[in-house]
Amino acid sequence: MKLTLRIWRQRNADEPGAMTPYEVTGISEDMSFLEMLDQLNERLILEGEEPVAFDHDCREGICGACGMVINGQAHGPERTTTCQLHMRHFADGDTIDVEPWRAAAFPVVKDLVVDRSAFDRVIGAGGYISVPTGSAPEAHATPVPKPVADLAFEHAECIGCGACVAACPNGSAMLFTSAKVVHLNVLPQGAPERESRVRGMVEAMDAEGFGGCTNTGECAVACPKGIPLTSIGRMNREYLRAVVKGTPSGGR
Amino acid sequence: MALATTRTARDPSLIGSLWRSTVGKKAVMAGTGLIMLAYLVAHMLGNLKVFFGAGEFNRYGHWIRTIGEPFLHHMWFLWLARVVLTASVVLHGVSAYQLSRRDLAARPAKYRHSRRRSSYATRTMRWGGVILALFIIWHILDLTTLTVNPNHQEGHPYQNLVASFDRWYVSAFYIAAMLALGLHIRHGFWSAAQTLGANSPRRDRALKAMANLLAAVLTCGFIAVPVGVLTGVVS
Missing domain, CATH: 1.10.1060.10 (Alpha-helical ferredoxin)
Structure with missing residues (x-):
């Protein structure tokens, strides 16, 4: 799969952020959404760029650490956590918007990480x-x-x-x-x-x-x-x- | 060994606690909303007497002023109702304003995709409420104080009503406001039940059905009057 991601990048709590586009290729349908982001981050690290920061822990859908708003929906289109959301729910060539939780009580720490x-x-x-x-x-x-x-x-x-x-x-x-x-x-x-x-x-x-x-x-x-x-x-x-x-x- | 611990915190007052918390303020909105809803049911049923002719309707209008006599003085019941309703409208509106301000501040940034899954009734509660507040002001000036009524005959509510609704734009505004009222009740009744803790998984569907029924009956009942005047059934 080939996808266009538009990810909210924000260096820290004080600086303004912006949606930044990234092209990702070679995505398997069986990957979880976080594994897809891992793949992007590996590439960003090799290119000498700052990887996208996001919260994650168990990756089994039971800890509650992960969470991002995908195309306007918290945890994306399926009723599960982001780590248990698989790329088969997206189509080849899709453009996906990825944003942090938005709430005054949850200030953004960095990129997709918020302070809960x-x-x-x-x-x-x-x-x-x-x-x-x-x-x-x-x-x-x-x-x-x-x-x-x-x-x-x-x-x-x-x-x-x-x-x-x-x-x-x-x-x-x-x-x-x-x-x-x-x-x-x-x-x-x-x-x-x-x-x-x-x-x-x-x-x-x-x-x-x-x-x-x-x-x-x-x-x-x-x-x-x-x-x-x-x-x-x-x-x-x-x-x-x-x-x-x-x-x-x-x-x- | 046992140690006695004395309670030093003073019991907070009931009203103050309610007004300070979002849950309590919402309960004030729910309570005042239900008072107004109960009034609207009586008001709508009373309005339908207009279809029985001028004599019947005017007699009903006069009777409202005599409710509770001789225990209550002339018009006391009416004024009591007016005071309760005014207090309800004010408390409902002030709570709504304060809670809305808070809600908007709690979610400062929007998402790229605005997905709308909640119903139209739910999304229009705030502006619907503003429309209803403006309508109430007009409605009182038109048919209670008769300030903007073309007939302006005190003690002849039937004639005043017909004269007012004979103006198509007044009827149009009235019908629009009643549609807004229906939407407001559709979300509001169920929401009030939820806010006051009367909702449960077992009752959820029944409460939603009840909200839809109340909204439909009240809207149709109120709209019947201007439609009756415009079609000449009431003249």
Whole structure:
């Protein structure tokens, strides 16, 4: 395959970036999108140019490190992560635009790499359960009904890649935050911090400069793990419940 | 050994907490939106009395002023409704403005490909809302205060209504505004349910169907009046 790539190149956070065209040849259909970029980078290094910077880690679609907007879609045309997107979904001769996640809360570090530490701070504001350390508890001490376990697991699937924020026209982190809130709030282990968790995380999310939710549904379409849009409704209910109860926000 | 930890943080106030967070402010929008929606259903049903003739419609217009009597004084119910609705419109609009400002700032750069997957109703909520706000101002000047009404006869709502809609451009603006209203409700009703946490995977489809039904019924019900005047059914 022969492709024309237009990639966002930006030397650092302070300098302006621009879309830069690159021709790539000899691309196999079986390559992943990242392997295709690896091939481009190898050539750029040989030519003495700066390789394209992008985040990646497991390349198995489970870590959430990779992520770029391909032809206007977060993670590209398939519902998966960029590392699991294969070149067979493109046609020979295509022109492909590759851009970083765009959101005020995710500043560009370099090229396609953005700073997603805002997510870490949202997690730090309540995305955990406080448990006594020591010996492991007896497995059957806390029964969890199967439907609850399934619901929690569905939301625990979130890998924090940020595609929801990138896809949202408001740069909102509601789907990410709701996945974390629902995951822990439905479980008995998460119950003691149920109210302070949701308040803390929503406050942290707002403080990071993410936008609000207008229920466009773009996030749930982009999510490689299929977190449903109704999770946001569930988190809204948890939040309003906590506010009505008057529990102060958590986080430490 | 156990250590008691005292809570030092003061409980935040309910209203303040809601207004400060994006989720809370959106809940204010949802709540005020539902109040206005409930009013619109009653308003639309009342409007349809116009098809039963001038006497019936004017009697209905008079009855609105007497609701709650003798417990409430003359027109108190009407003024109560006006106060609640004005507060709702203002809160709805201010929340929308503040949230929109925030949303636009949160996504400063656009992508090369603008892919539009959300529905037309969803994409037009902001400008649709502006159109509706302008319409409300016109509507009150035309048929409540009668400032811009050609008939301008207080106590004769039927005659005022017919005189107003006899101008084709007024009817056209009214119909356009009602189409905008339908789109606004189509997204707004479901969105309000989601915002207030009433949505769930099981209810999602039913809520969307309900939103479409409400939008269609209200739009058709409201549009029937100017269409009736223009076609001569109401004169």
